[in-house]
Amino acid sequence: xxxxxxxxxxxxxxxxxxxxxxxxxxxxxxxxxxxxxxxxxxxxxxxxxxxxxxxxxxxxxxxxxxxxxxxxxxxxxxxxxxxxxxxxxxxxxxxxxxxxxxxxxxxxxxxxxxxxxxxxxxxxxxxxxxxxxxxxxxxxxxxxxxxxxxxxxxxxxxxxxxxxxxxxxxxxxxxxxxxxxxxxxxxxxxxxxxxxxxxxxxxxxxxxxxxxxxxxxxxxxxxxxxxxxxxxxxxxxxxxxxxxxxxxxxxxxxxxxxxxxxxxxxxxxxxxxxxxxxxxxxxxxxxxxxxxxxxxxxxxxxxxxxxxxxxxxxxxxxxxxxxxxxxxxxxxxxxxxxxxxxxxxxxxxxxxxxxxxxxxxxxxxxxxxxxxxxxxxxxxxxxxxxxxxxxxxxxxxxxxxxxxxxxxxxxxxxxxxxxxxxxxxxxxxxxxxxxxxxxxxxxxxxxxxxxxxx
Numbered sequence: 001x002x003x004x005x006x007x008x009x010x011x012x013x014x015x016x017x018x019x020x021x022x023x024x025x026x027x028x029x030x031x032x033x034x035x036x037x038x039x040x041x042x043x044x045x046x047x048x049x050x051x052x053x054x055x056x057x058x059x060x061x062x063x064x065x066x067x068x069x070x071x072x073x074x075x076x077x078x079x080x081x082x083x084x085x086x087x088x089x090x091x092x093x094x095x096x097x098x099x100x101x102x103x104x105x106x107x108x109x110x111x112x113x114x115x116x117x118x119x120x121x122x123x124x125x126x127x128x129x130x131x132x133x134x135x136x137x138x139x140x141x142x143x144x145x146x147x148x149x150x151x152x153x154x155x156x157x158x159x160x161x162x163x164x165x166x167x168x169x170x171x172x173x174x175x176x177x178x179x180x181x182x183x184x185x186x187x188x189x190x191x192x193x194x195x196x197x198x199x200x201x202x203x204x205x206x207x208x209x210x211x212x213x214x215x216x217x218x219x220x221x222x223x224x225x226x227x228x229x230x231x232x233x234x235x236x237x238x239x240x241x242x243x244x245x246x247x248x249x250x251x252x253x254x255x256x257x258x259x260x261x262x263x264x265x266x267x268x269x270x271x272x273x274x275x276x277x278x279x280x281x282x283x284x285x286x287x288x289x290x291x292x293x294x295x296x297x298x299x300x301x302x303x304x305x306x307x308x309x310x311x312x313x314x315x316x317x318x319x320x321x322x323x324x325x326x327x328x329x330x331x332x333x334x335x336x337x338x339x340x341x342x343x344x345x346x347x348x349x350x351x352x353x354x355x356x357x358x359x360x361x362x363x364x365x366x367x368x369x370x371x372x373x374x375x376x377x378x379x380x381x382x383x384x385x386x387x388x389x390x391x392x393x394x395x396x397x398x399x400x401x402x403x404x405x406x407x408x409x410x411x412x413x414x415x416x417x418x419x420x421x422x423x424x425x426x427x428x429x430x431x432x433x434x435x436x437x438x439x440x441x442x443x444x445x446x447x448x449x450x451x452x453x454x
Contacts, residue, residue: 005158018095019041197218201213251397
């Protein structure tokens, strides 16, 4: 078994936003360092001054360095088939995994953390930070806070752990390799085939029958969460699942819609049945004596037609609260705040003053009409553009009177210029009234330019 001890320097602490500025990786066979990889990396973004103060790496040092994309394949080959080891391993691993992902490479290697291993093998120290643990074990660090210096020190530390209690390393690997949570009939190889992408997934029993349908932004992560815990339902599902299949959607919105359709079509034994709902609450619109358009959440009586319908009061309250913020409406005029004079938001400069006459009727009602237009977009027929499975494509979702009717995937540049052809090419789906509730929850998050009235 070979290990690779890794250390990186970055522009910040968030893998999705920060960039790698230096990486060092030392291949270790349990006795000796057998290979090395080390380079500065141009992060293609600004390096904050405090990072330069900590690491000594500035913009000039990385100006001529390769980008991650230029060394990605070489690094991937170096790390592959080796156990990934680092001090606070999740930091280094998550940055490298994210960087590989943006270059189309899926990185999934077993990992070990020398912080956790040190706590088990050398208990009783006050601190297990790299500097302190090395000081207490008389390990010399050359070039602290630089990737190669820290990686060398971590390698010496790992070697001490390996020589002192190798069984701790192998027990930890066994615990971390996924076998402890995996259902008995799902292999590690099958688990690693599950994509870390958005879509719907199916659990199958021994005969291939679908026993559960779900949706997820990250299907693999969601799969694992199904079997974390020891509830009776999870244990029963764990014993019955023999296979998993999936369908990628790219769009979380489409995943929600297809999940609802598939549950209704298949009625899997481990899914709770979808239930039709009745709309008992509504958002009602009226104009006050000064001409401002106001709103009120109330029970539907059938005497007045509401602007929008809801299943319960909390759903209605959540909706008008979110829309008040999104369209910068006055919370007093939307019925959220019951105050004798101006609203509380005006006191902290969040409301523009419609509640006390400081904002004109014309200006305020313009925003109200934008809000009402966003609601009207949910009636009639609309085509919604969502992200596709790949960066080059878009997903088209077609609704009639709020109910999902069809969908399809198209080249992004083709979408808006061939609207008629897109509509003709869509895959039709079975009528399911519950999909209007999914549309209702997602449409406030969608840019108006991606909603096309038909």
